Every structure is written in C-alpha cells, then in structure tokens.
Amino acid sequence: xxxxxxxLTLAAVLFxxxxxxxxxxxxxxxxxxxxxxxxxxxxxxxxxxxKYGVQPxxxxxxxxxxxxxVAAAEAAVGVAILVAIYRARASVNVDEFDELRR
Amino acid sequence: xSFNIEFTGEFVAFFSLAVCAIVGAVxxxxxxKVVHMALSLAFTFIALAGLFxxxxxxxVAFVQVLLYVGAITILMIFGIMMTKHQGEGQEPSxxxxxxxxxxxxxxxxxxxxxxxxxxxxxxxxxxLPLDTTREIGKLLFTQMAVPFExxxxxxxxxxxxxVALAKREEDPQ
Numbered sequence: 001x002x003x004x005x006x007x008l009t010l011a012a013v014l015f016x017x018x019x020x021x022x023x024x025x026x027x028x029x030x031x032x033x034x035x036x037x038x039x040x041x042x043x044x045x046x047x048x049x050x051k052y053g054v055q056p057x058x059x060x061x062x063x064x065x066x067x068x069x070v071a072a073a074e075a076a077v078g079v080a081i082l083v084a085i086y087r088a089r090a091s092v093n094v095d096e097f098d099e100l101r102r
Numbered sequence: 103x104s105f106n107i108e109f110t111g112e113f114v115a116f117f118s119l120a121v122c123a124i125v126g127a128v129x130x131x132x133x134x135k136v137v138h139m140a141l142s143l144a145f146t147f148i149a150l151a152g153l154f155x156x157x158x159x160x161x162v163a164f165v166q167v168l169l170y171v172g173a174i175t176i177l178m179i180f181g182i183m184m185t186k187h188q189g190e191g192q193e194p195s196x197x198x199x200x201x202x203x204x205x206x207x208x209x210x211x212x213x214x215x216x217x218x219x220x221x222x223x224x225x226x227x228x229x230l231p232l233d234t235t236r237e238i239g240k241l242l243f244t245q246m247a248v249p250f251e252x253x254x255x256x257x258x259x260x261x262x263x264x265v266a267l268a269k270r271e272e273d274p275q
Contacts, residue, residue: 003112004223007157010120012214014146016207017127023203024196027136029181033143036174037127040150043166047159054224058237061159062246065238068169069253073260075174079181080264086185087270 007048014041028085028092032078039071115156122149136182144175161235 014037021034043064050060086092126146130139147170154163231237242250 002223003116005218005221006113006116006120007153008218009215010116010123010153012211012218013124014127016211016214017124017131019210020203020207021131023206024200025131029136029178029185030130030139032181033130033140033178036170037130037143037146040147040166040170043162044150044153047154047157047162050159051157051230052223056230058230058234058241061162061234061238062241064159064162065165066249066253068165069257072169072173073257075177076264077260077267079177080267082181083184083268090186092185 002052004048004052007052008045011041011044011048014038014044026093026095028082028094028097029079031094032075032082035078036071036075039067043067112156116153119149119152119156122146123153137179140175140178140182144171147171147175158230159234161238 018034018036018038018041021037022031025031025034046060046064046067048060050056050058050064053060082092085097089096123146126142126149130142130146133139133142147166151163151166151171154160154166
C-alpha cells in the first residue's frame with residue numbers, strides 16, 4: 001500500500017472528525033479546538049506531500065510551519081473574543097451568540 | 103490501486119500513531135467535561151507530532167509539540183477556567199442536527215477516500231536532505247524571508263489584538 005495514500009486517508013478522517021465537532025458541539029472552546037484539529041489534519045497532508053510528493057522538497061514543511069503560526073494567532077484571538085463575550089453574556093454556548101442576527 | 107500491505111517498520115509506526123490520533127479525536131467528542139476534551143485533543147496532537155517524526159520532519163514535530171501541546175492546549179484550558187461551564191453534560195440532545203452533521207461528514211469522508219484511492223501517486227521519490235532543520239533555517243532566511251517577516255508581523259498584530267480584546271474595560275462611572 002502506498003504510504004502517501006495512508007497518510008492522506010488519516011488526514012481526511014481527522015478533518016472529518018474536526019468538522020463534525022465544529023458542526024455539532026455547542027461549547028465555543030470545543031469548536032475552537034475542533035478547528036485546530038482540522039488545521040492539524042491539513043498540516044499532516046502538507047508534510048506527507050513534502051516527503052512523498054511528485055517533487056519532494058522542504059516547501060511543504062515550511063508551509064505547515066506557516067499554517068501553525070496562523071493557527072496560533074487564530075486560537076489567541078478566538079479565546080480573547082470568547083472571554084470578552086463571556087463577560088458580556090455569561091455564556092459560552094455558540095447558539096446564544098446571535099447578536100448580529102437580531 | 104492495490105491495498106496489499108507490507109509490514110515495514112514505517113507502516114507499523116504509522117498505524118499505531120494513527121490509531122492513537124483517531125482514538126484521541128473520537129474520545130474528545132465523546133467526553134462530557136470540557137477539560138477532558140481538551141486533554142484528549144492534546145493526546146491527538148502528540149500522536150500527530152510522532153507522525154511528523156515518522157515523516158522525517160523533526161523540526162515540524164518539535165514545533166508541533168511546542169505550539170499545539172504546549173501553547174494552544176494550555177491557552178484553551180485557561181479559556182475553560184476563565185469561563186464557567188455550569189450544567190455541562192446535560193445539554194439537550196439535538197438529534198436532527200447531529201444526524202445531519204454525521205451524514206455530511208461521512209459523505210465528505212467518503213468522497214475524500216474515493217478521490218485518494220483513485221489518484222495516481224508517484225511510486226518512489228527522491229530522498230529529502232538529511233539535516234532538514236538546517237535546510238529549513240536556510241530557506242526561511244533566504245527564499246522565504248518575506249513570508250517569514252509577514253508571519254511575524256501577523257503574530258504581533260494578533261497578540262496585541264487579543265490583549266486589547268480580552269482586557270477588562272474600565273467602568274466610565
């Protein structure tokens with residue numbers, strides 16, 4: 001079995017688990033963590049292609065490093081927004097964050 | 103594409119780490135307490151770092167442990183501690199949404215696996231340089247210097263923004 005296909009399948013499974021968490025869970029922190037899981041699945045794809053791709057090079061690893069940096073920024077801003085919303089509404093339930101819709 | 107499996111060392115390492123990652127992710131969705139979910143996802147991130155080592159990306163694996171396990175999970179746990187989670191585990195179940203979500207995710211997974219099985223991958227490839235960390239450093243400061251600086255600016259802006267957002271606003275009285 002081709003190793004690249006195995007890595008891509010694992011990344012697809014992790015991505016779908018993360019997507020399910022984003023769709024179904026109501027706790028905002030779990031939603032943020034599920035987004036991190038999806039980003040990590042993409043990183044796994046990038047690193048796998050950097051070793052087994054048509055032209056193996058370090059560009060894939062570099063891209064995964066950039067993705068991790070952006071993910072860190074996203075997590076920091078997400079948790080900050082969450083804390084600010086919690087202060088205003090005393091809730092971490094994403095169903096109740098609907099001020100823009102009203 | 104044929105699925106005849108040879109039990110090389112890499113395959114065994116991949117398989118055990120992949121099982122760890124998937125079990126961590128699935129358990130994270132099954133736990134009722136938020137802290138347990140965060141720790142279970144940390145387990146998944148560690149397993150993914152192991153997979154990066156198997157893929158000969160030692161530097162990425164190190165950054166993964168440092169950033170995801172060390173920083174993001176701890177940040178989320180701080181977020182959990184700063185917010186109250188009363189009545190967790192007793193949330194009303196929403197069978198319609200859960201079923202639709204599960205069907206959508208399984209459909210996406212099926213499409214992805216079908217596409218992966220259908221694709222043609224190169225059988226064998228040239229090896230990567232041995233000292234990947236040194237090569238990554240060289241690339242970051244020559245070819246990728248501009249993206250590198252842009253990412254550092256983005257990080258600075260994001261963290262200043264996070265501090266400004268989370269700061270307690272003073273009462274105007």
